[in-house]
Amino acid sequence: KKEEKKQIRVWCDGCYDMVHFGHANSLRQAKALGDVLIVGVHTDEEIAKHKGPPVFTQEERYKMVRAIKWVDQVVEGAPYVTTLETLEKYQCDFCVHGDDITVTADGIDTYHMVKKAGKYREVLRTAGVSTTDLVGRMLLLTREHFKRGDKEYSVALEHSSNLGTDSTARSPYTGCSQFLPTTQKIIQFSSGLSPKPTDKVVYVAGAFDLFHVGHLDFLEQAHAQGDFLIVGLHTDLEVNRYKGSNYPIMNLHERVLSVLACKILNSGNTMTTEDIVQRIIAHRLEF
Template sequence: MAVVIDYNDISTIQTEGEAVRIWCDGCFDMMHYGHANVLRQAKSFGSFLIAGVHSSEEIAKNKGPPVLTLDERAKLLGSVRWVDQVVINAPYSTSVKTLDKFGCDFCVHSEDIALTAEGVDAYAEIKAAGRYRFSKRTPGVSTTDLIGRIASRFVEDYNKNSQIKESPWTTMGGSCPTSQIIALFSSLREANSTDKIIYVPGAFDCFRILPTVDTNHSEKIKYFQSTLTVIRYYAISDIGHVNFLESIRKHGSYIIVGLYSDEYVDNIVIDAPYNITSNFLERFQIDLVCCGQAANSIKINGTEDPYKEPKRQGKLKIVDSGCSFTVENLINRILKDRKLYAKRNQDKAKKEITQYNLWQKIQTEAEAK
């Protein structure tokens, strides 16, 4: 877990050696695959990555209210394998002063434009100073889009009357990573004969496609939680996921699970079976199957206990993460303030479309000369 420090508690950091220090900041709300991919690319520019995360007040002022608290976002950010240090309360507009304060050579941000409440590029100053690098944006996934998808799945009239077109940056309609990209998220470490191998099945996904269910929000959420998918490419991490994986790490040395952006994971199983069979346990040489307290109590109607075989072999361990945060908490936060999030998404899309059209105009004029 990366060390977390407060921007306001630091004067100037004295750096030693020739390490290239990188600054990468953002809201990092509802940590997802796109965030992890930006951080992965940012780390490739140097050897020490500092991730700055904005306060909830700054985000509300410039974009609209975040779903997660500052502490929750910092915890998730610190769990990403490429992050060496987390700085909370980082200014929304990145300045040369900030880079110098933390001894950073330059800042890395994805190629989409981040705008302040006044419509100004938040990275204008460091771009002018030549201390800005951009990473390729991950198409098909953004916090804005994910909030919209969750809300629209549970509320039929969400965004129904919006006249705003979709932003080219934040509403892309799904991500399809290649095998090469997926490999970049692996630790590339094979299990050895001395490792105690733990298998962790779980959804780790808030965005599985649900069939039409004529039920209320509460029942839909319960169904939502009962689905099992070991890996989806929109997958987000929540505090419960991170605490759970931290706890599991204490019980073994090689963890197999479907969560890309977390430092506690060694390998991934795609399309893992819902029912854990003896053949599956033998194939992956699994010593222990771990699940959370909530997962152990979930059973999809008409199916047998997915942990029946691990229980028979004495290989099941129920792990208490010490955290009560669940997918249901996340969904309820969004549904509770869905009108605010709808307005936030519309305002953000409007600003991005204006900026995108301006950028295209400049590009066209430059090519015509």
């Protein structure tokens, strides 16, 4: 008789305030290190004590983390400093965090205990996004964040005949490949499913800027109207045309990743990578 392989249980914890694709990407990488992903989310009180009050309430933050497709279980009110007792309580084999140091109000590394016990693994923090950065984009009223994003995307579009395979696209700014990481990330975030012929397909479109609980509620309601949900995203220029000011705060690529990180687009109701790219191009042309 074949012996059953033991499931590896992975623990992550954090504030997950203004959930963005950087958080989602760390949870994706964490899940890939095992089989089951358990995520501890701190209370408002705990966050206020160690780094200042969060923008979103704990109920909102729990809901957002629960909605991320790689998350199997959310532990509400996890302690700020990760203890071995917590790992044991949820039968987790190790704890995963991004490669940045997190400290308590007293300057203590929040992972010192799990590190000492050899139960700590690191994943790469996603560059270019953080709650602080997003708040900065909102308050400074800069426009560069989306303008640059749009130009980078145009670079990708010129090579659209070779979508997904083209490694020659270069950023005009840095000379580095811009297109490949973008496409690769979309592939990593997407589940590549198409609707069945009998599925009732629901289509919604919007900006989905700074993806939040309101968007999540809306997508849940839209999904409940049918079997397969397709989400279209407006281009940066279009969003700016109707919202003005410094909107969108996140560029199209960032907004696509936020939507794709949702569980609701995972269970037989998301589009394929090719569809996403086609749709992005279609929207650029339509609007």
